[in-house]
Amino acid sequence: MTDDTEVKRKRRLSKKERKALKKQRTNNNNAQKVSITATKPEADEEAAIDYLKNYEAIEVPTKVSSEINNKKGGNNTANEDLEGGSTGKTLGKWFPNALLVKSSISFTNTGQLLVNGKVDGIDESKTKNPRASLVLFYQYTEKTKKWNPERVKILMSYLSIIAKKRNLGGRIRVAQEGVNATLSAVDMPTKDGASAAETLRYVAQDLKNFDPVFEETDFKFIDDLSPDRHFKELRVIPVEELVFYGIREEDAACQEGGVHLKAKEYHEMLKEENAVVIDVRNHYEAVIGRFDGQEKVDDPKKKLEHKGAEYIDPKMRKSTDFTQWLSKDETKEKLKDKKVLMFCTGGIRCERASAFLKKEMGDEVDGVYQLQGGIERYLKAFPDGGFWRGKNFVFDKREAVSAEDKDGDGGVVKKKKGKKDNKKDDDLPAKCCVCEKKWDRYVGKKKCFTCGVPVLMCSICMSKKPDKTKGMEIKVRCPLCIEENITVPCSEVEFTDNGVKNKKNQDEQDASAGKAAQSVLKWGGGHAKKKKLQRKAQRRICQFGTECVRKDCMFYHPERQGEKSTSS
Incomplete structure (x- = not known):
């Protein structure tokens, strides 16, 4: 080939350049998406800030000190990220208005310090024996004094501000009837940083300042925990009912x-x-x-x-x-x-x-x-x-x-030193769902094949991956499904919202096909997998085009759009 006709090859990017390009694209995509915090009216956040101004707040540092930042080459990105707090990530269609606030400081189960999700080479003297704390609480409002929707929005903004300020993790469900929460904190590795125990006591006071109803709250503090017990993010989730029973x-x-x-x-x-x-x-x-x-x-x-x-x-x-x-x-x-x-x-x-x-x-x-x-x-x-x-x-x-x-x-499967087996618990019905040996650890996020609830699976059986092996999935069932002889996978059954009840009455089910559970531990029911496949297929044009004879074909047919609109 001559120089005139020769096509110039693109230079292969280095690994560092590819990572930088990927980060740039991610940032651009996030900028285009509607942030979950941006959808909240500014008035809500301003009202929430006013509550913080009404009392002399005890200052708890929430960003990494300049000394730590300098160790990272003077890059200010980490501190700027801490100021923002929200990731812009949603929690799915069931919780489109939820708030997500990342914790700037956390620890792995091996004791490594994570600063904004990255392992940091901080001096050992500043992370010597760090501890975490938890606080569990719930509070219902008075029957005649429920919070209105505007008050709930202000409370959510208030909680997200506190989370950034106090470096919190955990989950909070907020409704007009009250709050249900699990919050965590960890000792701050800065010189003037507050301890985890102090931080959560400040949070309790923050809530009492917001509404006197929290004066009656039973705050259950659990202190002096391993640092990896701290959550890496806080989720503030608006709900209709704190615990869903389906009862008016x-x-x-x-x-x-x-x-x-x-x-x-x-x-x-x-x-x-x-x-x-x-x-x-x-x-x-x-x-x-x-x-x-x-x-x-x-x-x-x-x-x-x-x-x-x-x-x-x-x-x-x-x-x-x-x-x-x-x-x-x-x-x-x-x-x-x-x-x-x-x-x-x-x-x-x-x-x-x-x-x-x-x-x-x-x-x-x-x-x-x-x-x-x-x-x-x-x-x-x-x-x-x-x-x-x-x-x-x-x-x-x-x-x-x-x-x-x-x-x-919590954490990896290992026997704790000096821990003796409690003989009085030997007759508890806790055993591996596959081999039926005594086992009482819910690890690996293993779910029942037929109803979706967590199942107990020992480390030996887990290594064989029975839930991924064809023909072995039926072994991965909870005690209830075994007792009730439930054999139909929950992914093949349609349930009412929140998986409350099987839409197809048990009497109408084909006995030869097996028995299906009446409820599943899953939002939206087991048919979600099928709907996901349908949505994926609808994004692709059918390869048979006008020659496709299947009326229920899941793939996209542009020529059928007119038929759907006239039939509807």
Whole structure:
């Protein structure tokens, strides 16, 4: 070829140049997208800032010190990112108005410091034995003084400002009826940085300054945790109901629930014979820990006989199953004329459930009571575990907590040094879903093949990946699906919103095709996978064009657009 006709080849970019180009494209794309915080009216944020100005806020540094920044070559990007806080990322179509605030400081489970998501070579003296803290709380407003939508927006903005200021992580659900939250903080590695414990106490005061209703809140602080227990981001999620039961408020107002008992009062009532104790949590939580120690006799010479309140597991996949369980005749017969004790992880699920039970059976039972502060408060009051057996499944990075281990199981699978197996928990129904050996760790995010709830799978079986192996998926089922002989994958069944109920009645289902679960632990139900494939196919033009004879073809047919509009 001559020089005139020769095509110039493009120079291959170096790895560093490719990364820079990718970052530039990402930034451009994010700039074009509508930011979730930008959609909020400016007035909301201004109103939220006004609350912060009304009192003398204790200053808690939220950005990395200049000393750390200088170690990174004087690049100011990290500090500028901290000022912004929001990632511009949405939480899907179910939560389009949620706020997401990145935490600037976090730690890996090996103790490495992450500054804006990157490992930083900070001096060891500044990260010597850093600790994290958690605070769990919920608060309902008064029945006649619900927050209006504008107030909810202001509260969300207020919380996002606090998150940036205090360097928080976790999840907050906000509704007109109140707040449900799990928040985390970690010791700041700067010279004048606040400790994690101090930071969360400041947050409690921030909320009390926003609304006096938080003066009544039971803030459950858990301090001196491993630094990797801190969340890397905070999600502020607006919802219609803090815990979704599918119950109208006029049928069960949270303010009309059972009598709240402190841990020691609850413990004493568990000893009573004419009582039942209802586990308001999901079955996958109950299999690794429960209140049934009061039914056991400690003396090995005696036979095991019923002592104290009878433990009842409603065997629910999700909260919406509670009403269906309570409507059964056998349930009502078991509760009749008994003192009904209820408990859950932190107390919030008992609020609506106890109110509904009182409305349905108030005259038929000898009182309805609930554990104030949930299992978290009970284990603090009884360091030896009391009548609790096993582990308390939690919705934070601790994973599951026992009386003797507040740091929890979270992280990699490894046996903790000096930890002895608790023999009194040997008969708990916690076992691997594949090999059926004793196992009580929810790791690897393994889900039931037929209903989507978390399943227990041991490390040996996990390495074989049965959920990815054709023909082996049916082994990966929860105890409820095995007990009910559920065999149809949840991905093949359509459910109502929030996976509450199977749209196809069980009587109408083809018996030869197997039995499907009545509810699934999944937003929108199991048919989401099919809809995703349809949306993907509709973006591609059908290769057969006008010759395609399938009327239900999922691929795009430009010539059929007119037919759809006229038929509709």
